[in-house]
Amino acid sequence: MPPISPDIKQEVDQVFEAVVYLYTESRRLTKELARRAQLTGPQLTVVKILESIGDLSLSELSDKIRAQNSTVTGIIDRMEREGLVQRVRSTEDRRVVHISLTDKGAKLAREIPIEPMEIFRSAIESLSAQEMRDLMKILMKVAKRVKQIVRRDVGEDAVVAK
Amino acid sequence: MPPISPDIKQEVDQVFEAVVYLYTESRRLTKELARRAQLTGPQLTVVKILESIGDLSLSELSDKIRAQNSTVTGIIDRMEREGLVQRVRSTEDRRVVHISLTDKGAKLAREIPIEPMEIFRSAIESLSAQEMRDLMKILMKVAKRVKQIVRRDVGEDAVVAK
DNA sequence: GGTAGATGTTTCGTACGCGAAACATCTACG
DNA sequence: CGTAGATGTTTCGCGTACGAAACATCTACC
Numbered sequence: 001m002p003p004i005s006p007d008i009k010q011e012v013d014q015v016f017e018a019v020v021y022l023y024t025e026s027r028r029l030t031k032e033l034a035r036r037a038q039l040t041g042p043q044l045t046v047v048k049i050l051e052s053i054g055d056l057s058l059s060e061l062s063d064k065i066r067a068q069n070s071t072v073t074g075i076i077d078r079m080e081r082e083g084l085v086q087r088v089r090s091t092e093d094r095r096v097v098h099i100s101l102t103d104k105g106a107k108l109a110r111e112i113p114i115e116p117m118e119i120f121r122s123a124i125e126s127l128s129a130q131e132m133r134d135l136m137k138i139l140m141k142v143a144k145r146v147k148q149i150v151r152r153d154v155g156e157d158a159v160v161a162k
Numbered sequence: 163m164p165p166i167s168p169d170i171k172q173e174v175d176q177v178f179e180a181v182v183y184l185y186t187e188s189r190r191l192t193k194e195l196a197r198r199a200q201l202t203g204p205q206l207t208v209v210k211i212l213e214s215i216g217d218l219s220l221s222e223l224s225d226k227i228r229a230q231n232s233t234v235t236g237i238i239d240r241m242e243r244e245g246l247v248q249r250v251r252s253t254e255d256r257r258v259v260h261i262s263l264t265d266k267g268a269k270l271a272r273e274i275p276i277e278p279m280e281i282f283r284s285a286i287e288s289l290s291a292q293e294m295r296d297l298m299k300i301l302m303k304v305a306k307r308v309k310q311i312v313r314r315d316v317g318e319d320a321v322v323a324k
Numbered sequence: 325g326g327t328a329g330a331t332g333t334t335t336c337g338t339a340c341g342c343g344a345a346a347c348a349t350c351t352a353c354g
Numbered sequence: 355c356g357t358a359g360a361t362g363t364t365t366c367g368c369g370t371a372c373g374a375a376a377c378a379t380c381t382a383c384c
Binding site: 009011012014015016018019020021022023024025026066119120121122123124125126127131132133134135136138139140141142143145146147149 | 171173174176177178180181182183184185186187188228281282283284285286287288289293294296297298300301302303304305307308309311
Binding site: 193221232236239255257259 | 361362363364365366372
């Protein structure tokens with residue numbers, strides 16, 4: 001890895017700060033919205049996903065919200081306890097559990113019209129079309145590059161360090 | 163808020179995905195690095211901050227890592243139990259607790275030369291100077307816009323919803 | 325048809341992470 | 355001086371969040 005000039009370091013830190021800010025702020029807002037409906041952040045996310053996509057297996061849900069199965073099990077446990085969702089064992093594959101909204105859950109979903117990331121969306125819309133395209137292109141490039149480095153760097157290194 | 167065309171919605175979602183990816187990946191990498199030193203992610207962050215800045219009060223530390231005092235209290239509890247840091251009551255202001263690295267903690271910090279966000283940094287460096295400037299400019303604009311909306315939108319709304 | 329490995333879910337133990345309340349100390353103001 | 359409010363930290367209760375192990379079921383292959 002080449003040495004890093006202080007100038008670039010500064011810029012990178014600022015970009016990093018912005019990414020962290022955008023992420024944490026969108027989480028905070030989701031939580032804020034959720035609180036008004038007596039839900040937690042992740043619970044609101046689950047409700048809105050089930051409303052828009054329909055029933056999902058626990059694994060599919062885990063993928064959607066980028067969490068481990070074991071985490072989602074807990075979230076669904078609490079939502080089931082509150083009567084917002086129900087588990088139904090699949091008949092085709094009896095390992096699978098389908099999660100679906102109850103009437104109460106569906107009603108609640110309709111009462112929260114705003115999508116969690118609405119603010120984020122409208123902020124991006126304040127950009128010009130050109131800026132939006134640029135932003136997307138560059139962010140994708142960074143994300144792709146991170147993926148490459150991760151694949152090459154960690155993985156092998158991790159084994160060595162053991 | 164103006165209606166949103168499906169095209170733009172798609173783009174926004176992609177940008178959002180990229181931001182989430184970059185954030186979660188950088189966290190995952192920090193955790194990965196930390197694991198090699200028998201630390202957790204936040205603990206590694208604390209160790210490196212104390213190493214580079216020196217002693218800090220608990221509140222100052224909370225600011226640095228963007229967490230609540232109550233969260234940091236727990237992190238420091240566990241680190242103290244492991245003998246990595248120590249608490250010292252301030253003599254000027256007896257409410258304040260200074261956190262400092264023990265010899266063991268300092269030694270550990272030296273043994274982990276890589277900064278947690280190194281990969282993120284080198285990914286950004288693969289951009290051209292122009293792209294980097296654009297990225298920073300645009301991200302800043304989005305972040306600033308989000309801040310504006312948050313200030314105006316939530317806050318009043320929250321009270322009404324009560 | 326029986327078993328080894330793959331896959332889907334849950335359980336367990338541990339560590340954040342937050343907000344509200346409790347607690348100690350400090351500061352201002354009368 | 356005395357006290358009300360501000361400030362710094364901890365405690366408590368709850369909800370994620372993860373990885374490893376346990377468990378059930380499925381699929382391939384013999």
